[in-house]
Structure formats: structure tokens, C-alpha cells
Amino acid sequence: MAKTMQAVVLHGREDLRLETVSVPEIGPGELLVRVGAALTCGTDLKVFRRGYHAKMLVPPTLFGHEIAGTVVAMGEGVAGFKPGDRIVASNSAPCGACLFCRRDQPNLCSDLLFNNGAYAEYIRIPARIVEKNTLHIPDGVPFEHAALMEPLACVVLGLEQCFPKPGDTLVVIGAGPIGLMFIRTAHINGCRVIAVVKRDDQIASAKRFGADEVVQIAEGVDTVAAVRALTPENEGADIVVECVATPSTWEQSVDMVRKGGTVNFFGGPPSGTVVALDTNRLHYGDITLKATFHHTPATNRRAFELITSGRMRAEDFITATASLSDVPDVFAKMLVRSDNRMLDIKTAILPGSAA
Structure with missing residues (x-):
């Protein structure tokens, strides 16, 4: 050789x-x-x-x-x-x-x-x-x-740590490779998947990989309200997985989840990044926040x-x-x-x- x-x-x-x-x-x-x-x-x-x-x-x-x-x-x-x-x-x-x-x-x-x-x-x-x-x-x-x-x-571990059940409403923020893997894996696990995407081409991609609904980020659109409108009684999703890694989407993900739900901050922003979260909503909403590594x-x-x-x-x-x-x-x-x-x-x- x-x-x-x-x-x-x-x-x-x-x-x-x-x-x-x-x-x-x-x-x-x-x-x-x-x-x-x-x-x-x-x-x-x-x-x-x-x-x-x-x-x-x-x-x-x-x-x-x-x-x-x-x-x-x-x-x-x-x-x-x-x-x-x-x-x-x-x-x-x-x-x-x-x-x-x-x-x-x-x-x-x-x-x-x-x-x-x-x-x-x-x-x-x-x-x-x-x-x-x-x-x-x-x-x-x-x-x-x-x-x-x-x-x-990595995606399988992230989803398993959210403990999804068939029929759960799960939001995936982001439609890059990892976001699409989450969409597909959640679909395989019997979840109803809402994808939050940015570009026009990502709408088709998200649907192809198993998203039941797609919300596109756009000027003048209240993304959180649009997502919650697609959930039972507008209460929010059972699980939200953030795959974009920006402070704004971390914060939005907490506003998209229902009381008693789980947010997985899967996307990791740069070291030193700080986010602002509503402690009242977290406490009285009994919301689980977690992140998955590797x-x-x-x-x-x-x-x-x-x-x-x-x-x-x-x-x-x-x-x-x-x-x-x-x-x-x-x-x-x-x-x-x-x-x-x-x-x-x-x-x-x-x-x-x-x-």
C-alpha cells in the first residue's frame, strides 16, 4: 500500500x-x-x-x-x-x-x-x-x-431525552440538516410535527421529511402566535426543539411550548451568549428546559x-x-x-x- x-x-x-x-x-x-x-x-x-x-x-x-x-x-x-x-x-x-x-x-x-x-x-x-x-x-x-x-x-439522543409520545405535537425550529433529521425522526416516532423555517425552499424540504405543518419566518409575522395557533386550544406544543442556535429562537421556543412541556435547546450559540427568559412562565408553567450534547x-x-x-x-x-x-x-x-x-x-x- x-x-x-x-x-x-x-x-x-x-x-x-x-x-x-x-x-x-x-x-x-x-x-x-x-x-x-x-x-x-x-x-x-x-x-x-x-x-x-x-x-x-x-x-x-x-x-x-x-x-x-x-x-x-x-x-x-x-x-x-x-x-x-x-x-x-x-x-x-x-x-x-x-x-x-x-x-x-x-x-x-x-x-x-x-x-x-x-x-x-x-x-x-x-x-x-x-x-x-x-x-x-x-x-x-x-x-x-x-x-x-x-x-x-446526536438527534436520536436529543429526541429520546424529550420523552415524546405518539400523538405529541413537536415543533422543530430550523430546517438545516439537523432540523430535518429531527423532523424525520419525530415523524417516525408518531409525533405531529410543526416546522419553523426561514427560506421558501425549506418549506418543501420540511414537508418532504415529515412535517405536518410549516410556519415560515417573515417580516410582520408573529412566529410564536402562528405556531401556537396550530396547537390544541392554542396552548402550545408538547415539545419544542431549537436547532438554529440564536438567542431569539431560544427565547421564542420557550414561548411556543405548553405548560408542562419540554424545550430542548439543541442548537448551541457561541460561548458567552446570554438569553432572557420569563421566570414566571417557567415556574408557574412547570416547563422543562434542557439541552442535549453529542x-x-x-x-x-x-x-x-x-x-x-x-x-x-x-x-x-x-x-x-x-x-x-x-x-x-x-x-x-x-x-x-x-x-x-x-x-x-x-x-x-x-x-x-x-x-
């Missing part, structure tokens, strides 16, 4: 470069995987814009984290995998020993091990991720569909089952493909998306395609 490969390297703020680098060396318990597909992600976009991620990477560094591919080599002691196996690996794995892991909150692990380097010809999968968060891809499931597992696992080994498996069963319709999320050499341009375009044109949901980066 070649000793070098093509890979996308993050050098800093809005600085991605396709470079020739060494193929990763693997140690005990690790896998070397030929990347079949890597997906673009909103987290990667934020890292590209910011130039770093305090928890996951410091430039210059290999980039990207949603991947699926084929095992080409194994380190000593690997069990359950062999060369030629088609696998999907998540971007992290918990330690299993810290306070949070012991309390069955592995998404909050004090020693969460992250992995990056998906936009490349090969990627090393660390032993802990091999053990806890690497799964075999069934025949007939494309790599780009399998690679959706990690972000969907995923767990269990939700990775439940998300993967949604994909492999076909219920998630993963093909609907993959709206464009590109080669490794296209990645810098893909992210540059993601930064300047227009509010008035149809946007790609996720782009599948296919290292085997022509550069």
Missing part, C-alpha cells in the same frame, strides 16, 4: 488545503480504513469559520469526522473486523470509567476521545472507537448513507438501525457529491450561502472520485 495519501488539512480560519501527507500508522486495537465517503457537517463548518475547535482539534490538522469505508489493515488485538469489511465509525468514544460514564451519561464523558481526518483517502480509527462505536455496514447500504450515523445519533454508543446503534432499515431515507439527505480536491471550495461556498436559493443538505465527499 502507498505510504502517502491525499488529505484535506485545516491550517486555520477559513484555510483548508489539499495536501500529500503520510498514511496514518496504526497501533494495537486500531483500524486503518480506506474512506468510502465523508459527509459535510455544520460542526465542520463552524470549525472552518473559527479555525479551531477547543475540544476536538488544533491546526494544522486533518479535518472531517463523518465517515464510512473499508478496513485495509488492523492493529494487534483487533477482534470482530478483518480487511475488506465495510464499516462506519463514529467520531468519538467515551472512556467508560469516569463519573459521567458510571452514571450512564457517556455523552458527557470527562475523557471523550475524538477522531478527525475523514476528508482523506485513509483514516485511522483509534482502539476505543473500534471497540465502542464502529459497526459493520450491511450489503446494499452505500457508504454515504452509513456515514449519516454520527449526526443522526451521542452515546447506544444511540449510534439506534441511529444506524434507522438508516439500514430505510426508515430514515438517508438518500434524501445526500444532495451533492464532490471529490477531495473540491473540499476547500465546498466549505467556502457553505459560508456564503444565499437566503434565496435551494441549498444542498449534505455533500458526500468521495475520495475515490476524480480530482
Whole structure:
């Protein structure tokens, strides 16, 4: 096998470069995987814009984290995998020993091990991720569909932590990739879904993914009132999931939920952001406020089952493909998306395609 490969390297703020680098060396318990597909992600976009991620990477560094591919080599002691196996690996794995892991909150692990380097010809999968968060891809499931597992696992955890029941009215604010995953997953769980969107093209997208009603944000429209008008007796939704990550939508989400309902602040605004909430409404309305971070080994498996069963319709999320050499341009375009044109949901980066 070649000793070098093509890979996308993050050098800093809005600085991605396709470079020739060494193929990763693997140690005990690790896998070397030929990347079949890597997906673009909103987290990667934020890292590209910011130039770093305090928890996951410091430039210059290999980039990207949603991947699926084929095992080409194994380190000593690997069990359950062999060369030629088609696998999907998540971007992290918990330690299993810290306070949070012991309390069955592995998404909050004090020693969460992250992995990056998906936009490349090969990627090393660390032993802990091999053990806890690497799964075999069934025949007939494309790599780009399998690679959706990690972000969907975050959504599955977020929805499960809201304890939805069939027939519940659930509002999703935002119709980007994560918002659309929430819409689809809530629909699968039997919820009546109201989507709150901004652009014209998102109306059709939200309905295609399972929204029963759509409220479009517009000048002169009271978004909260429009949402509440679609709920039983105008009392508000049972569950509101915020996927936009702005102070205004955090505040609106609390006004959209009914007494006794739950708000999930899934979208995380920048550090230091402050919001104003009506404490009287929270207290006397008995409203539950929560936020969900990351995923767990269990939700990775439940998300993967949604994909492999076909219920998630993963093909609907993959709206464009590109080669490794296209990645810098893909992210540059993601930064300047227009509010008035149809946007790609996720782009599948296919290292085997022509550069």
C-alpha cells in the first residue's frame, strides 16, 4: 500500500488545503480504513469559520469526522473486523470509567476521545472507537448513507431525552440538516410535527421529511402566535426543539411550548451568549428546559438501525457529491450561502472520485 495519501488539512480560519501527507500508522486495537465517503457537517463548518475547535482539534490538522469505508489493515488485538469489511465509525468514544460514564451519561464523558481526518483517502480509527462505536455496514447500504450515523445519533439522543409520545405535537425550529433529521425522526416516532423555517425552499424540504405543518419566518409575522395557533386550544406544543442556535429562537421556543412541556435547546450559540427568559412562565408553567450534547454508543446503534432499515431515507439527505480536491471550495461556498436559493443538505465527499 502507498505510504502517502491525499488529505484535506485545516491550517486555520477559513484555510483548508489539499495536501500529500503520510498514511496514518496504526497501533494495537486500531483500524486503518480506506474512506468510502465523508459527509459535510455544520460542526465542520463552524470549525472552518473559527479555525479551531477547543475540544476536538488544533491546526494544522486533518479535518472531517463523518465517515464510512473499508478496513485495509488492523492493529494487534483487533477482534470482530478483518480487511475488506465495510464499516462506519463514529467520531468519538467515551472512556467508560469516569463519573459521567458510571452514571450512564457517556455523552458527557470527562475523557471523550475524538477522531478527525475523514476528508482523506485513509483514516485511522483509534482502539476505543473500534471497540465502542464502529459497526459493520450491511450489503446494499452505500457508504454515504452509513456515514449519516454520527449526526443522526446526536438527534436520536436529543429526541429520546424529550420523552415524546405518539400523538405529541413537536415543533422543530430550523430546517438545516439537523432540523430535518429531527423532523424525520419525530415523524417516525408518531409525533405531529410543526416546522419553523426561514427560506421558501425549506418549506418543501420540511414537508418532504415529515412535517405536518410549516410556519415560515417573515417580516410582520408573529412566529410564536402562528405556531401556537396550530396547537390544541392554542396552548402550545408538547415539545419544542431549537436547532438554529440564536438567542431569539431560544427565547421564542420557550414561548411556543405548553405548560408542562419540554424545550430542548439543541442548537448551541457561541460561548458567552446570554438569553432572557420569563421566570414566571417557567415556574408557574412547570416547563422543562434542557439541552442535549453529542451521542452515546447506544444511540449510534439506534441511529444506524434507522438508516439500514430505510426508515430514515438517508438518500434524501445526500444532495451533492464532490471529490477531495473540491473540499476547500465546498466549505467556502457553505459560508456564503444565499437566503434565496435551494441549498444542498449534505455533500458526500468521495475520495475515490476524480480530482
